Amino acid sequence: MEKLRQYWYNVHSSFWFIPGLIIIVSIALAIGLIKADPFIDRQMLDRWPRLFGVGVEGSRALLEAIASSMITVAGTVFSITLVALALASSQYTSRVLRTFMRNRVNQTVLGMFVGIFAYCLVVLRTIQGEDTGEVFVPSLAVLFGMVLGFIGIAFLILFIHNIAVSIQASHIIADVSEETLKAVNHLFPEEVIGVEDTGDRWPGPDYEGQVWRIVPATETGYIQQIDIDVLLSFAEERGVLVRVEQGIGEFLVEGTPAVSILTTNLLNEKDVRRLGSVYTVGKERSMDQDVSFGIRQLVDMALRALSPGINDTTTAIMCINYLTAILVCLINRRIESCYRTADGRVRVLARGPTFAGLMMESFDQIRQNAGGNVAVLTRMLQSLETLADSTLIATRRRVLLDHAKAVVELGHRSVPSPSDRQYIISQSARLITTLDTQ
DSSP: OHHHHHHHHHHHTSTTHHHHHHHHHHHHHHHHHHHHGGGSOHHHHHHOHHHHOOOHHHHHHHHHHHHHHHHHHHHHHHHHHHHHHHHHHHHTOGGGHHHHHTOHHHHHHHHHHHHHHHHHHHHHHHOBOGGGTSOBOOHHHHHHHHHHHHHHHHHHHHHHHHHHHHTSHHHHHHHHHHHHHHHHHHHOOOBOSSSOOOOOOOOSOOOOSOEEEEEEOSOOEEEEEEOHHHHHHHHHHHTOEEEEOSOTTSEEOTTSEEEEEEESSOOOHHHHHHHHTTEEEESSOOSSSOHHHHHHHHHHHHHHHHSTTTOOHHHHHHHHHHHHHHHHHHTTBOOOOSEEEETTEEEEEOOOOOHHHHHHHHHHHHHHTOTTOHHHHHHHHHHHHHHHTTOOOHHHHHHHHHHHHHHHHHHHHHOOOHHHHHHHHHHHHHHHHHHHHO
C-alpha cells in the first residue's frame, strides 16, 4: 500500500501529469463537438453566418493557423521554463527545482497549448471538401477552436506573469515553506498534552540470548517511505525485535543492512523478501514523509545566500523567518517515539525525527556560516525567542537554550565590533535568563 501511495504521489507531482490530462480532455472535447454537429439546428447556423458560415478552406486555414501558433508557443514556453530552472538552480539550490516542476500554473499553461494543438488536429482530420464527394465542416467545433485560440493568448499572458513571479526568492521560499507545513500537519497532527514531553525511553524488557540477523537492502537510492506496519506485524507474528537501520531521507546502498532482526532463528528467503520490500527508494528525497527535506531546502538557500560570492543577507533572514514558522508549528506537536510496541512489548526500533534533530537541521549550519553577520545572528536569537514563547515543554526549551548559547558564543568570537557584540548580548539576555531559570 505504501509503495502504491508513493507511486501515485510521484505520478501526481510529475511535470507531465496535468498536460497529459488536458490533452486527453481536448481530444475528447473535439470528438464530442464533431459528433454533436449533425444535431445542431441549421436555421441557427443560417441566422449567424459570420460565426458558423465558414467554408471548407476557411475552416482549414483557421485551424491550421491556430495549431501551428500553439505548438510554436508551446516550444517557447518550454524553453523559458528550462531557462528559469537553470537560473533557480544556480542562484538558490538544485533542490528547489522540484518546486518549479510541480508548479501547477506552468503545467496547465503548457498543457493548454499542447491541448489546443491536439484539438485542432482532430477537427482538421474530419473536415471534408468537394474532392471527397461529401462536404463536411463541423461548424461548432471550428468556432470553439477559434475560442480556444483566444484562451491560449490569455494563458500566454498568465505564463509570463507567473514565471516572473516564481523566480523571485520570496516566492520560492514561501512555496517550500508551505509544502513543508503541509507535511508537518500530515505527519504530526497531534499536540503534546500537558507541559512535559516524555521523550524516547526504553519501555520494555531486554531481549537476551538472541542474535541480530541482517536483512540487506535490495536497491540503491534515497529512502522515501518505510512501511512500519509491515515490520510491526512481522515482529508480532514471530515474537522478535525489529530494528530499522536506515531512516527516511537517508541514502540506502544495495547490500548494506536495511533491517535487523533480533532472533534465535535464521531468516528464510520469504522473510528476507518481505522485510526488504518495506522500503520505497527513489533517486531523490520526497517530502511526503520527510519534513527535514523541506527544512533542508530552506537551509541550502540560506547557505547559498551567506556564501561570499553572493552575500545576500536579506534572503538568508527570509529563510530563517520561514524556518521559524515551521518550527513554531512543530514545537508543540507529538513526534512519535522510535519505539513501536505490540502485545505489551517493544517490537520495532524505528529511526524517526526528533525535535532536537530538526532544530539542528534548521539552525546549526546557518549559524556556522553566519560568523560576523550581526543581522543574521540577531534574527536567529529573535527566532529562538519566538519559539520559547510558543511552548512550555521543558525538554524542548532546553534545546532552545543550547542553541541560544551557541549563537551568543559565536557572536563573541566572530563579531569584531564591541558595540555589535554588546547588541547581540542584549538581544539574548532575557531569552537565556528565561530559558535557564525555567
